[in-house]
Amino acid sequence: MRKSLLALTAAGTVAAFSASAALADDHNAQEEAMDTSSITSGSYSTDPAHTLVEWRVSHFGFNDYFGLFGDAEGTLELDTENLANSSVDVRIPINSLAVVSDGLREHMLRPGEDGAEPDFFGPDAHDARFVSTAVHQTGATTAHIVGDLTLNGQTNQVMIEAELSGMGSNPMSEAETVGFHGTTSINRSDFGMEYALPAIGDEVELDITVAFEKD
Template identity: 55%
Template sequence: MNRTALALAAAAVLSAGGIAAAPALFAQGAAQIPGAVEPARVTGGTYAADPAHSLIAFEVNHFGFNDYYGIFGDVAGTLMLDPANIASAKVDVTIPVASVTTASKGLTDHLLRPGKDGAAPDFFGPAPAAARFVSTGVKQTSKTTATITGNLTLNGVTKPVTFEAEFTGAGTNPFNQKETVGFEAETEIKRSDFGVNYGIPFVSDEVELDISVAFEKQ
């Protein structure tokens, strides 16, 4: 998923949930934005995901016609980070699958509906367990990028997954004065590996995941 699509997805979440904005902060002529892609701004320590500004977008192909998008919001998790030793970083992120949303209420309901007559659900079911990614290794590939390997647990199945991650900004959040770092990461998985088989190949087995997370220092 490209950044334009991710930005549109994020805008949909924010507009649906509303944002509390300080008029003075967003007034014309206000100070520059607080975040910048400057690794020197990052300090070591333990960070926690800001669930209001973190999301995971997914992309599948529908009938070979076009790609379709959905979002998991309210992402939680931790990041342990030492800027002097990126390889020692550890990420543990939980994704509440039950919070999935799409542009179509009917499709969102389909993702979460129970199976008919006691059968297994088509996709996640009405009360799906949260997914979780726990890193097992981090390899820095440039000043602002890294490859993150780890285990993804989804639908009760755990498989190794590799994310290509990019540092997207650091600074102080003007609302709560917390040091904040932002990252985006992407990967592609096969949903059949996690036992989500409905509609293959009409709805693609391949799913692209695009993660955007803001972490706040604790």
């Protein structure tokens, strides 16, 4: 029996390593297959209708709850010869908040009770803003974008793991377009939102999809 267990454990370990290697090879193959030579340097602006930020937070430790912000507007200054010279400046309207629960949306955007601070954003929330301070290329189609995120009146540094997701001519507008996918996480308490901690999680995962069109 002990030999059988050892054999099963060894087989599982080999399978796990094999799966990880296969995923890494697949990612490398995708990078190699994506021909980025058609992308040109210059100024780009977001396509607000197709730029979204998903947030996800643990709800009482039972499951994750998530919502979206949209209509983000901003610019990308892209230097294809030296990505470190590139920069991003994007504003995300908090009032674009989309969740499936009308009650939760009302709670997140309502004023505080009896003159107190709001539990979350409040009714007159300023746009969130991300301004890059450094871009570090990590692969043929990947980069770490470091910058200042201003949210709820407070500013903290974050690092976005970004990956080129597509490029070409928009079939509707014919605009030269580049698309990116990015991920990062923040602690909401760093931005003054301590409501229901720790029952509702502090760490908020952000999943970003953005399309930039050439000006």
